[in-house]
Amino acid sequence: MSNLSPHQLRRLILEQSRRAGVGHIGPALSIAEIIAALYGEVLRLPNPEDPERDRFVLSKGHAALALYAALKLKGIISQEQLDTFCGDGTLLGVHPEHALPGVDFSTGSLGQGLSFGAGAALAARLAGSARRVFVLVSDAECNEGSLWEAVMFAAHHRLGALTAIVDDNGQQALGKTAEVLNLRPLAQKWRTFGWQAAEVDGHDPVALRQALATPHPDAPQVVIARTVCGKGVSFMEGQVKWHYLPMSEGEYLRACAEQEAAP
């Protein structure tokens, strides 16, 4: 068991966002604990090429920086590789590409990752493998009709190897989800479609670990992780603009200072 610190992930996210001068910081910060739980403990990853490894689909591909940070902390990619984030000719773009070791599926077009994951879970079943498949979707991604196609398929075929996690940060590109396209009651929707649903504090590592630890034998499960967009940086938390904006040097220094002060 290797623990992975959400604080370390946040520091890398801030460093690299600032170095590259890019945004999508809020959506990456909101999943730090989820990524830490997956890559710290839950995912069985003997090595990134092992066909029997668990699969992970970051369906909300715009938060790839959080994934890159985890791959760095796990030693799957180097600091030198991480430092190419958003550079010219890099494998580490804003959205993840499967050519990068540790990235199972390329994503970026929302509403597709859960189908990839359902297919991967079905492949595991057909191969008689116990490997699990985790798909992290954003709450706004549940706007996409194709996601619900995958939800129905996974329930119909009782894909217990499949676990979805919804990063329920209540925000999307242009506003609050409650104002753009209301998703509530979200867990109830998934339950009605035949999924096992749990709702947890998405910044509580213990709750996340517990919710993700065990596959359901007979049904896909979803963990609705209630999160705060921009979590860990006070001036970003809950602010829609930090879906897109890059940080100024002053904002970066303030954000870092908050990380130093964090417990």
Added chain:
Amino acid sequence: MRQAFAQALMELAAADPRVMLLTADLGFGVLEKFAAAYPDRFFNVGVAEANMIGLATGLAEGGFIPFAYSIATFAALRPYDQFRNGPVAHQLPVRLVGIGGGFEYGQNGLTHQGLEDLALMRVQPELTTIAPADPAQAGAALKATYALPGPIYYRIGKSDTLHLPELEGRFRLGRVEVVGEVGEVVLLATGAIAVEAMAAASLLRQSGVRAGVAVVSTLRPEPVADLRELLARCTLAATIEAHYVWGGLGSLTAEVIAEGGLGCRLLRCGVVSMPAGASGSEAHLNHRHGLSSAALAKRILAALAP
């Protein structure tokens, strides 16, 4: 061609446990044998093409070779983003099967008429795109290509009785199959409409025109070398496709002629207006849009007139 496809797929599945079949709730009378023989490898995913392609991507990543089956328009257009960002971007061996291009579902109206699938597929640089001309060629094409490492789009005709005897089921990936003798005029045809091209060439020969047919069943990899060689020998090339004239075989041929600096003239035969508001049989619509053998021969003769 559907039955030939299904039969070839049965044979492949018997020999290769990686072969799977997904359908978006279509294939009545075609897929039942596969479903019965391989229940573990057959999934009707429901009327959900986008999910079907995502599922196929996940299955292929896990080592399977999934065939995803639907009517050409629904197969190619509805989940295009999924197909591009899934099997194409990941270079996974998903086989997208689009049934019945052109007016093969003519009576069902515009929604069911596959008029731009080849154009959409042809523009993806790493996507093998195949439109066989008859059932024998479909079976040969499937067997020759099913195990390629990357993704494939197959446009498969509906008719099971179609037969081009002179083609003898020949298929070579990225090559052009010349049928008979090419003289001053070559008729380049892709997919099931090749049968009309054959008949048109015969009518032209009766009128004293030395015309031959070349079946272009692979649009990617582009059969550039074969096309250049053929086009350099003739004065007029007519492309014949049950498809809009933009983006498919006509465009490919125009590119080869222009980039090769070739002198032959090009006549693009295909659909040039949206066929909304007038459904009908395949024969009726082919004729109406200039794709029947008689209409093709007439147009080519007119082009040859001094």
